[in-house]
Amino acid sequence: MSSRVRAGFSLVLTTLILPAAVLGLALWQLDRGPAHYEEVLGQRDQVVRVLAELGASGADVSSRAPMTVQYGDGGMVYAGPAAMSAATAELDRLDRALWVSRLRNQLPPVVVVCAALVLVLGLVMLLGASALGKAGRRSREALERGFDLVRRLLPWLLGTQVVLTAAGVVAAVAFEAAPLLEVDSPSGRDLKAIAIAVLIMGLSLWTAGKAVLNLRTTLALFRPDPLEISGRSLWRAEAPGLWQWVEGLAERLGALRPDQIVVGLTGGFFVTSGPKCLWPSGETFEGRTLYLPLPYLPLLRQDEAEAIIGHELGHFTGGDTEYSLRFLPIYAGVNRSLAAMILAGRGSDGSEGLITRPAVELGLFVMHRFDRAVMHWSRLREFAADEAGARITSPEAAARALLRYDAVMGRVDAVLGHAFRTPHDAPADLVAATFEHARQHGLDDPAEEQEAQEPHPTDTHPPRHQRLAALGVAPSAALMEDVMAPPAETALSRVVSLFTDASTLFRDLSAELIGDAREAHRAYRESLEAAASAVGDEAVVIRDSGAAGGWILLPIGIVVGAMAVGMKLQEAGGSGSADVIAGIIGLFAVLLFAPGLWLVRRGARPFVTVSPTAITLDGVDRPLAWSDIEEVGYHVVGPPSKTRGLRFSVFLRPGIRLPGRARGRWARFKVKQRKIEIRSMRLREFTAQDFADLIHRYRAAAEARAVLEQEGSASPAVLGAASPDALIFPVATGGNGGGPVNHSPTIV
Known part of the structure; x- marks a missing residue:
């Protein structure tokens, strides 16, 4: 069974089948409750008649009634004054039973209402999320409006569902346990059943209360955290050529101009409109921001870089970054509601709670529908952004940019990765070093990159072959050969001309990354030394012990042996079959006693x-x-x-x-x-x-x-290779570095 089928089955089981089953149980209880009441009422009427007959015969609890006056109950026959006393006690018990039964008959309607409402809520949320998802794929405005409504309603809906589920469980369990309260002297089994029922009801109410309290935090106003970017924000005076180039592209495209241009060494090209925080300077700002990774610029031709920047500026034109900001509160609201449900139902051993499970499944389904719709528009907007980049260059340049970006990525990762792994041996200018490395070793073949033929519904970008097809360009052999050509000798000087003091900028950014690497290595070495010294x-x-099991087997063996001896003595001189049975029991006693003694002695x-x-x-x-x-x-x-x-x-x-x-x-x-x-x-x-x-x-x-x-203690190269993703924020990830101390004990 595939994971998708299992997830669908779990969703239907917890949100529809289980509430329907509880509803069926409630309808059965509706039928059983009155029948039980009538049965108790009939028993009471019978006892009342018996008491009337006893009274007519002159019997009284305090009098010496003749022994001919008799009353039978539960297989026992009472005579004389005991008959009157027993009948009176039974009448008291039946009066209490009628009171309990009347209260009990109020519970099935509660279960019916709760189960029906939970079932209806589940259906409404499933159908509503599906409908909103379909509408959201037709219109981005409908997507935003619909799921913003979901964000505001979801905490109330999930909280209501959990409370109704808990109330239904409590009412159903109380109905089944109520007859035990009608007994005058409950047995040990009855008391255990009552304790279990009270425990189930208490846990259900406790879970529902925790869920409601946790959901209160989801109603707080959402404030997104600033996006942390490793790089420098450049003023116009620091990069006049770069600003003139980017603003010229925006004007040709008819796009909004960026408020800030940030350059760095890691990551890829992107735009954002949310709050940002530059690392390591700590500078914060908002507005439209364009980020440019400097090592890529000299490795891309002029028109290829323009196609990529035009693509990113196209996201400003389509309002994509603003839409992303408006989606953040929706994601945050749904995630916080899910977290509230999961934490409320989680046991001390990490197990999931049954009371909150339907709400969690519904929350996950809502998030999945929203994800699919958002990613649908994300892929469409990527096609539109590709078209924007092609509009200010050409479809062929935009296609080359897609392919060449993949071709140069390996060269960038190789240089930056080596610098992070061996900061003591890193070049002072990583931009120039990347350029020289690409000229000496050439570029990778982008055709070797494996990609899915069809996009997954939650992919943010369409597959590359679909983007090339949308541009109307086929990846011919001539195109691939052109894409893999090393950068021109003058490419670096072209990029340098965009800045007032490119050498200082490149070296400062390189020094920051190398310093981060050194700090990461230092922290990692400390973690290695701490791990090595954690044991003596x-x-x-x-050790383990079977003595506890031995002390259990020993007395059982002794008792069984005593039974064998007793049978032998009792049947002395009797038939041979008794001796055989006693011998078998004795052998069984030995088989119990011997291992028990061995376990106790072994310790x-x-x-x-x-x-x-x-x-x-x-x-x-x-x-x-x-x-x-x-x-x-x-x-x-x-x-x-x-x-x-x-x-x-x-x-x-x-x-x-x-x-x-x-x-x-x-x-x-x-x-x-x-x-x-x-x-x-x-x-x-x-x-x-x-x-x-x-x-x-x-x-x-x-x-x-x-x-x-x-x-050895002097070689920082041991500390492991950082992945390209880790290089985006090297200090945040370098401390754990994916090395040998990063095990986690897993118990299943």
Whole structure:
């Protein structure tokens, strides 16, 4: 079953089928309630008649009624004064039962109303979100109006649904548990059932209350956080040629001019109209902003750069950036409503709540409909922006720009990535270094980039082949050869002429990125050293014990053995069949007693032993070096923070020889998966989560030591390659760098 089918089934099950099932239960309760009331009423009338007859015979509770006066109830027959007393007590019980039954009969209508309203709300939200999604794909204004209405109504709708769901559950459970209150002396089973019913009702009301309280925060006014951009905002005096060029393109296009031009080394071309914060200067501003990545400018031809900038300015013309700002509160409102529902229903072990599950499913569906409509317009606007870029250049130039951007991306990433990985060896001018690297090594073949033939409904951009087709340009061999041609020798000087002091600007931006890299490496080295020192040099033994199970088996074995001895003594001299039965029972007693005694005498035994260099599993014939382990796994039943039993799995790296079995517990080997698994029924002094945290610390320490030992304390190149995405904000991502300390214990 595909994920899409599973998601659809889960949505229908929780929002439609379950409320319909509860509605069916309520209708059944509507039929059972009056029938039960009539039954109790009939029993009361019968007791009243019996009391009348007893009274007519002269019997009284305080008198010495003749023993011929009798009353039967529940298989017991009472005579004399006891008959009058029993009948009176039964009448009192039936009066209470009638009162409970009358109250009970008020509950099914509540369940009917709640279940019907939840079902209707689910249908309305499903159909409404679908209709708004379709209308939103026809008109961007309809999309904004419709889902802005959803943003304002969704907290109330989800809150109402959760409250109705909780009220329906409470009423339905109370109806089923109410007959237990009619009993004078409830049994232990009855008391357990009452306790379970009270627990379910209490949790339902608690969850609904949490959801309502959490939803209050979603009604607060949304204020978007500033977009953090790594770069410099340039005044006209700092880049007169650049401003003249961009404003000339805007005039030719008939587009709005940018209020700011920001240049940097990382990322791609983009425009934005929301609040922004420049990093590292901390400068904040609003208005229309055009961002230009400097390393790309000399690698693109003049008309290719103009097509890309025209494309970005086309988003100003279409009001795309303003629409994006208006969509932010909608996204924020729906996400906050979803978060409120999820947090309200989440258990202490991270499990999802049943009361809030329908609301969460509906919220996700609404968000999905909105996403599809927004991305639909996003893809259309990309086509329109491509047309804008082609209008001020040519369709052929716009097509070349699409392809060449992909062709030069690898050269930019190579230079910036190397500078981030080895800041001590980075060139002072990364723009010039990227240009020289591209001239020496050429550009990548954009045809090698894999892309989907059909866009996914939530893709923000159409596939490249569709954009080329819309421009009316086919990627011929001649075009691809032209796209991959190295940049002209004069391309860098053309870009330099746009700025008053390009050399200083390029070097300052390069120094900032290299400084960020050095700081990231320093922070990462500190994290490695902290991870390496988080464990001591001594080995730690984690033990488990079967003594608890042994103390359970021992008394059972003794009792069963006593039964066998008793049967033997009772049937002494009897038939041989009794001896056989006694012998079988005695054998069963031995099978219980012997393992129990063995478990108690054995006591605690090692489960695993961890040291800075290796882990030893009980039942495995050799220690496993941490460097030989690819991954570990944990499986528990119940909350990991409370459970002490678990299955622990170790997966070895390819090429590592599996160990053999040794004396001890039974270890399970799976050769194809390179997996070893051992099981503990009960860890001593550790919960499953404590155990996972301990293994995580030792793995992290071993890998950190390996990195530090391999490269030495003086070599910053060890600290791992940063991805191109991480280079956008190197300080924010460099601290964790995706290196060896970034494990997270996963327990399922």
